[in-house]
Amino acid sequence: MNLYHPTILDTIKRDTLEMDTISVVKETTPEQKHNARKSQYRTAYLWGDNKKPIAINPLGGVAISINKLYSHLSKLGKNSRRLQRVFDRELEQDKAELMWKPLTVDLTKLKGDSLFYFQMYFLPTSDFLERATYYEKVEYVTKSMRIYRDSAAVIHERMRLPKWNGN
Template identity: 30%
Template sequence: MCFGYAVAQTPIQGIVFDTQTKQRISQVYVYNTANDAGGYNNTRGEFTIAASPGDILIAAAKGYHADTLVVSEKRIVLFNMERSTRWIDEVSVVARRSPEERLLENKRAYSTAYSKGDAGSIFSVGPTGAGVSIDALYKLISREGKNSRRLQEIIEHDYRETVIDYRFTPDLVSSVTGLRGETLVDFMRQYRPSYYFVLSANDYNLAFYIRSSLVRYRQNPAALRLPPFPSAEPR
């Protein structure tokens, strides 16, 4: 997965690891503060981003503390992220917010980004007839508009992940599989369902998916586990 490129900068490859488990982490947003390039890594924890030596990269992911590094002369960078939360066997949740409530909250908190990032219709109709909306064009091509739309994409991505988390919970998976602790974490990471499956699946479908995945997991616990990076040492 490639991100935006800047003039006089070269593509830097990287991988994101969990500090405790040493496993790769996906769904991580990587951002270059020097050129505003950014985006999510792929399902193998890998990313490519335009950067130069001295640029500062930031990695952020749900459930982890943000990590920062300075690009060196090497063409490969490695993030090692610390979890901000810990998985325990029993969790009591009070007044859990729905994905829709969280999305509305984010939209209210970042309302400026939505107003600046929404270009609206490029064509306008006025007293002299139809024409091109200069304001809409400006929002499409301006750096402010691009950054606002990037923030919108992050918020929408967070919403989709929250929808999955809302139904594919540790309590549910543990009750269906009997798994606990790090084994539960490993299983849920490897067999996390897609957003579109969760939208269409009822409770029976979801439980059936979990049980079917458990059979495959027990046959080969590492079948979908992201492999370690072989050619470089984590910093």
């Protein structure tokens, strides 16, 4: 049988896939991640800046920044400030998770999904984790574990993603 016959060549398909290029990023601190996001979305931070649109010169006179005034009144500026608030909330959550997860691994005997659901459901604020003493953190974990043991099925059901019906 001749493999180079034109009818046979038309039926042979390549068995390879082309993949997108990926980049490997080292783990970063929440502040580094936030700063990288600030530089990536620098136009949002530029349009969202509405602080001090009016400046008073000590030698006399008043200066009005048209860009900051426009940013304060425009929809683009409002949406940019909303995006900045989302990034700030993500920074706070990342900081809290960085302190919370090692603590829960050390103080609880949970593993797998149970540990993940416990960590997400009882995640305290980063302010609490920064200001609280070690004993206050242990007390919070202990109280949270009591609540978790009493209602683990309900917590797992709340945290589970809904099933998707592929229509």
